[in-house]
Amino acid sequence: MKMSELYVPTLREIPSEAEIPSHQLLLRAGMMRKLVSGIYSYLPLGYRVIRKIEKIVREEMDKSGCQELLMSAIQPKELWVESGRWENYGPEMFKLEDRNNREFCLGPTHEEYFTALIKDEIKSYKQLPLNLYQIQTKYRDEKRPRFGLIRSREFIMKDAYSFDRDFQGMKAAYQNMWDAYEKVFKKLRLKFKIVEGDSGAMGGNESHEFIALSEVGEGRIAYCDNCEYAATDEKAKVSYDLKCKDEEEKKVEKVYTPDLRTIEEVSAFLKIEGCNFAKALIYKAKDEIVFALIPGDRELNEIKLCHYLGIAEHELELADEDVIKEITGACVGFSGPIGLKKGVRLLVDSRITKMKNFVVGANETNYHLRNVNYNRDFSGEVVEDLLLVKEGDLCPKCGEHLKMDRGIEVGNIFQLGTKYSKSLNATYLDENGKGQYFYMGSYGIGVSRTAAAIVEQCHDDKGIIWPLIVTPYHVIITVINVKDQSQTDLGEKIYKELDKLGLEVILDDRNERAGVKFNDRDLIGIPIRITVGKRAKENIVEYSLRASEDNMEINTDKIIENIKREFKNQDLDIKEI
Amino acid sequence: MKMSELYVPTLREIPSEAEIPSHQLLLRAGMMRKLVSGIYSYLPLGYRVIRKIEKIVREEMDKSGCQELLMSAIQPKELWVESGRWENYGPEMFKLEDRNNREFCLGPTHEEYFTALIKDEIKSYKQLPLNLYQIQTKYRDEKRPRFGLIRSREFIMKDAYSFDRDFQGMKAAYQNMWDAYEKVFKKLRLKFKIVEGDSGAMGGNESHEFIALSEVGEGRIAYCDNCEYAATDEKAKVSYDLKCKDEEEKKVEKVYTPDLRTIEEVSAFLKIEGCNFAKALIYKAKDEIVFALIPGDRELNEIKLCHYLGIAEHELELADEDVIKEITGACVGFSGPIGLKKGVRLLVDSRITKMKNFVVGANETNYHLRNVNYNRDFSGEVVEDLLLVKEGDLCPKCGEHLKMDRGIEVGNIFQLGTKYSKSLNATYLDENGKGQYFYMGSYGIGVSRTAAAIVEQCHDDKGIIWPLIVTPYHVIITVINVKDQSQTDLGEKIYKELDKLGLEVILDDRNERAGVKFNDRDLIGIPIRITVGKRAKENIVEYSLRASEDNMEINTDKIIENIKREFKNQDLDIKEI
Structure with a gap:
């Protein structure tokens, strides 16, 4: 192609909305353009890259025995009501009505649809296993679309769904996809880690994420150099040495802490380390108020909290000042577990039960309590682990110290078990003519996001450095x-x-x-x-x-x-x- | 691939909703499945056919100098408001809102979007001509989705848009696409005709349709064996020998025609041929009532009527009984041009002005008038041609008798002129640094519909007979x-x-x-x-x-x-x- 004829509108200036290299460079190199927030067009050079990524994905899917098809993006509400996800999926789902006021969504994913497709057509165990995939435009109305192709609202995804007779079959399909994904990302020359993931809105059992390593990645992962353990920060089980002294329980004291609202401030004032505080976090969780208590030097993992409560992520939000005042009687910054309003659900991270003589808010403005102890002074629902992992925590497998890294989730694989086949009542007949639920898996690769991940790993200050396999x-x-x-x-x-x-x-x-x-x-x-x-x-x-x-x-x-x-x-x- | 592993759920029975061979066979052969009315999934065999068609389209587009890209399917309302099509496009457009209540549509076509893309990026005549295409899922909320892939609501289309300096450039781009389309459909071994089309919702100047011949086609075409003339029935200019006698104007007589409402009934009763009647059709056209009068043995062409009125097709509907009674004072079946209520717009097909002593409804229940003559007894807006073409009409080019055929519109090409560049204010600078509007063309191929058209032409009572070039x-x-x-x-x-x-x-x-x-x-x-x-x-x-x-x-x-x-x-x- 002659450059004089090729449509490559390069830009000299960095577009102001682009914060990270892939976003800036894909725009500047005339590979894509923004239409509105989170919605892009791929220009000729950029689309050649996308198609090359698709080709590699397609080849590996085909080799793995997966068969390509293409479903519609539009899906009727009824399917999602059956699975319980019409409400659960939350505002990330684009919804619309047709001219007859029938309700639809634009598929953010296709578990329901594939299950419904198979349901009346696969009748016998003889037709299993089956693994189907598509490369398709998907829709998620992100709250904060950003980083160009990394978090966009219309994007290209390869999604596959496996159907098996039983758990063992599902495990084999999962391993098969795992292997195919490794091949895809190796071919694309990405540096990536495979980590345990959280199943989130998918439901089901085990899941793994393929994370392309990148400083600008929104995904944080914890990993162990000593063993093979690696997990997203959402998933990683937290374990660490508690610095709690084995001391006598002392008498509770109320201390005047005027205008000192943060643990840092109170800690400096009282000369007590943050790890001897119990931090309060108050949430509106669907229909109830939840008061969570965790060690003062840690962060709460909201995903774990949602799982414990059995709610969707979009149903959890931090309570506002009015709510806090109502349930604690005090201003923000002085909340504690003692003397809460009745009916508030008090969740206590298990570490709190092992701490001695710690500091909490007094539920009275400008006061804290010290020498508080679990059981003696208050009690609640003990939750084993509500914490977000951090560098230096202990590997849950081998006990070594964990390291942290950042990356971009380019692929994920989920063992769904019978979650969808049960809710949509999809069965096959086994050798004995008995109906059995399908064991399913679902497997995604973010095709357009992968293009951005490649740019993140392959660029310098002058521009992109494409690997030969995907270069336009x-x-x-x-x-x-x-x-x-x-x-x-x-x-x-x-x-x-x-x-x-x-x-x-x-x-x-x-x-x-x-x-x-x-x-x-x-x-x-x-x-x-x-x-x-x-x-x-x-x-x-x-x-x-x-x-x-x-x-x-x-x-x-x-x-x-x-x-x-x-x-x-x-x-x-x-x-x- | 082994058949034992391939997902091809063939059906023995003909699905009841499928009326035509391609619809029946694509379902029965396990090539596609319906999700809801007008929305289908392509199963593995069917999708292989789709991809092969796409490949051929892509090859010919690339050879013709057209460059591939991919726009989003979601488009913001603002673009369509600017072009005036947000309202005009009518209920065929799927509309939706995002989480911030911003309004969007799912692109039924992309003229606005391509114009907006180019607008700020192509600055000089040196960057022209340019022709861009995409193969994409399109959305049209059809009033009556039917015939499987032939009239569906989510479908795959190749659409291209050319940008030129001037009319001549646009003509050249148009011819270039014409040639490429001929190659595509020949390669696909389709029997097709290229016919003059109506520009409809696209606006603009000349347009042609590529019609795959088929008895079940919804498209009717008129063509001349003597010359090259061919046009859709929507477009074809009607010309025929009027059987009007050159006789004296007789005196109007009111005749009692009890309960005789159709021209056939009155014609038999009065022993006067249908061609000596003037047929009345009463419409609600946007905000007004329109009374159209045409020769009694002809059909009205609603597209021509809409063009004359300058309204969109969805804005025209037949008036109901109440309206008819109100404006004529009579029951349905006795409407005529004489003595209509004031304010009703009376459109008269030009042929009426040449007829002598014809019969019309008397605007009085159970009565007709005979020996009515234009000018002497009534007058209205004379419209040159409001008629639908029929077999035997005269070729507007050479005067021979026209034949009629049926087919499926698989491609279309439009000369848009400056319609979109003007409404979206898209200009480039010419040699003299003066801003000029782009001359545009738009070009579509219905990829999924083409698959169905191939099946219509290539099947027998046992099933499909794929040509090698697209066979799965x-x-x-x-x-x-x-x-x-x-x-x-x-x-x-x-x-x-x-x-x-x-x-x-x-x-x-x-x-x-x-x-x-x-x-x-x-x-x-x-x-x-x-x-x-x-x-x-x-x-x-x-x-x-x-x-x-x-x-x-x-x-x-x-x-x-x-x-x-x-x-x-x-x-x-x-x-x-």
């Missing part, structure tokens, strides 16, 4: 001076030769300054570059890679050999392309 | 008796050999009766069939084509030669696959 074009030929006939002729000649080999080539034939062309090619990140300049008459061109600083002059008859070497370096064969 | 698999190998080891071994051996050649092969290895397998293979329509039966030990198999009755016994070493011949017959090379 393999080679860019830059003609320095298009008014020099020998240069344009040679550029054209090389362009045709490489094209004939099946390589995807851009010929930058624009009548622009060399600097503009160099900046554009750095920005759009084509991996292999050929520069045709003054020595065109001698058949000498410059050959360089986007990923390295090296730049060498070579005779044109060495071009193909060099390109082949680079393909080989990236574990590819030109013929594969 | 090229070859099916049927093992008659899977308990006979020599048969299963030979089936497996041929399967592997053909697979190695890059052919797409189904091995029917199911433990089913031969009759079941034969029925299924006829139904799903795989073009090349190999039957492995009793003579497996001698390496003799049966070879047959789905499209013919012939069945021959051949040695296995002749299989590839036979397959190659069939590919050649269909203008394909195995290597192309």
Whole structure:
């Protein structure tokens, strides 16, 4: 393709709304455009990347025995009511009505729909196992769409659903998808970790996330270098050495702590460490008020709290000042477990029960209580673990200290068990003619998000550095001076030769300054570059890679050999392309 | 793929809701399933067909210089308000709100969006011409979704949009797309006609439709065998020999026509031919009542009426009995142009002005008037042509008699001119630095509808007969008796050999009766069939084509030669696959 004809509207300025490199670069490189918050178009170069990612996903899915189909994005309300997710899914679901006022949603995911599809058609155990996938546009009305393709409202996803006779079958399907996903992300040359995930709105049993490592990732993971343990911070089970002294229970004292509302302030004032405080968090949880108490030096994990309460994430929110005043009788900052209004549900992280003589809010403005002890002074529902993991906590498998990292969730796999087959009453007949619920799994890859994750891992301050396997074009030929006939002729000649080999080539034939062309090619990140300049008459061109600083002059008859070497370096064969 | 693993839920019974062959067969062959009215899923076999059609469309678009991208399906209301189509598009548009109550639609088409995309990015005439396309899921909330993929509410479409400097440029882009479309539909082996179309909701100038010929098609076309003229019935200009006698204007007579309401009834009663009647049609057209008068033996073309009135199709509806009574003073069946209530807009087809002594309703229940004459007895707005074309009308180009045919609209091309660039204020700078509006074209191919059109043209009473270029698999190998080891071994051996050649092969290895397998293979329509039966030990198999009755016994070493011949017959090379 000639650059003069290619639609690549590059931008010099960083668009103000773009906070992270992939978002900035995909916009600047003319690969995508924003329509409205969280909704993007893929321009020609960007869409070539998307399609290449899709191709790799498709190949690995097909190899794994998964069969491709395509469902509608529109789904009727009834399916979601049956599964109980019409309400539960919350405001992230785009809902609409048709001209006859029938209610629908735009599928954020397709568990219900696949279950309903299979339900009346797979009748016998002989037709199992079955694994079906689609690559489709999905819709989630994110509360805070951001980071471009990383958290958008309309996005491309590969989703697969497996149907098995029993738990063992489901486990095998899960492992099969695990292996296929590893292959996909390795092929895409992503640095990633596979971590235990939270099943969230999916329900079901075990789940894992494939996290592309990245500083800007919204996902935080805890992992152990000693063993294989790794989990999202939402999921990771918290274990750590409590610094509680084995001392006598002392007498409760009320202390005057004027205007000191945070644990840091009170801790400094009383000269008592934060770990000897019990921190109160008050929530509106669906229809009730919940008072959670955790060690003062820790953060609460809201996902764990939701699971314990059996509510959806969007049903939990921090209580406002009025509510706090009503249930504690005091201003914000002085809440404690003693003397709460009746009817408030008091949840106590299990660590609190082991602490001695700790500080809590007095439920009286400007006062705290010290030397409070669980059981003696108050009691509540003890919850084993309400805490968010942090660096240095103990590995729940081997006891070593955990490390933390950040990343972008590019894939996830879920063991759903019989959650959906039961709620939608989907059964097959076993050998004895007896109806049995399907054991299901569901498996997602964020295709558009993966494109962004690749950019996060493959860029420098000049632009993107595409791996050959997903680059929109393999080679860019830059003609320095298009008014020099020998240069344009040679550029054209090389362009045709490489094209004939099946390589995807851009010929930058624009009548622009060399600097503009160099900046554009750095920005759009084509991996292999050929520069045709003054020595065109001698058949000498410059050959360089986007990923390295090296730049060498070579005779044109060495071009193909060099390109082949680079393909080989990236574990590819030109013929594969 | 082994049939035992492939998800192809064939049905024996014809689903009751399916009225036409493609709808019935795509369901029965396990290629698609209905979710709700007008919304379908493509199952694995069906989706392979869709993807093959997409591939051919993509290839021809790319060859024509069109660049692929992908826009979002969700579009904000504002864009459509600017173009004036938010209201105009009518109830066919799916509308929705996001969590912040911002209004959106699901794109039924993308003229506004592409114009807005280009608007701020293409700044100079140097960047033109430009032609962009996408293959995308589109949404139209059809009033009467039916015929399966032919009129569905969520469907796959290729849409392209060209941007040019001027009218000439637009014409060239239009011709370029015309040529590409011809290639696409020829490759797909469709029998089709290219006909003048009505621009409808698109606006703009010239347009053409690509109509796949089919008895069940909803589209009716008029065409001339003498010249190249062809047009949709919505568009075709009506011209015919009026059978009006050149006689004196006689005196108006009121005649008693008790309970005779239709022209047929009154015609028989009065012994006057229908062509000597003036037929009245009363409409609610947006905010007014319109009384249209046409020759008694013709049908009114509502599209032409809408264009004349400058309203959208959904804004026109036949008036109900109460309205008719109010404006005519009579019951339905006795309406006429004389003595209408004031304020009613009277439209008169130009042919009426040439008729003599015709019959009209008397605007009095049970009475008609005869010997009525235009001008002498009444007058109104004369409209040149309000009629629907019919067989035998005169070709507006050469005067020969027209023929009529039916078909399915699989593609359309529109010259939009500056309609959208003006309404969205999209300009580029010409050589003199002066802002000029883009000249645009828009071009659609109904991908999923095309699949149905192919089935309409390629089936018999046993099932589908896929052309090789779009068949889900090229070859099916049927093992008659899977308990006979020599048969299963030979089936497996041929399967592997053909697979190695890059052919797409189904091995029917199911433990089913031969009759079941034969029925299924006829139904799903795989073009090349190999039957492995009793003579497996001698390496003799049966070879047959789905499209013919012939069945021959051949040695296995002749299989590839036979397959190659069939590919050649269909203008394909195995290597192309």
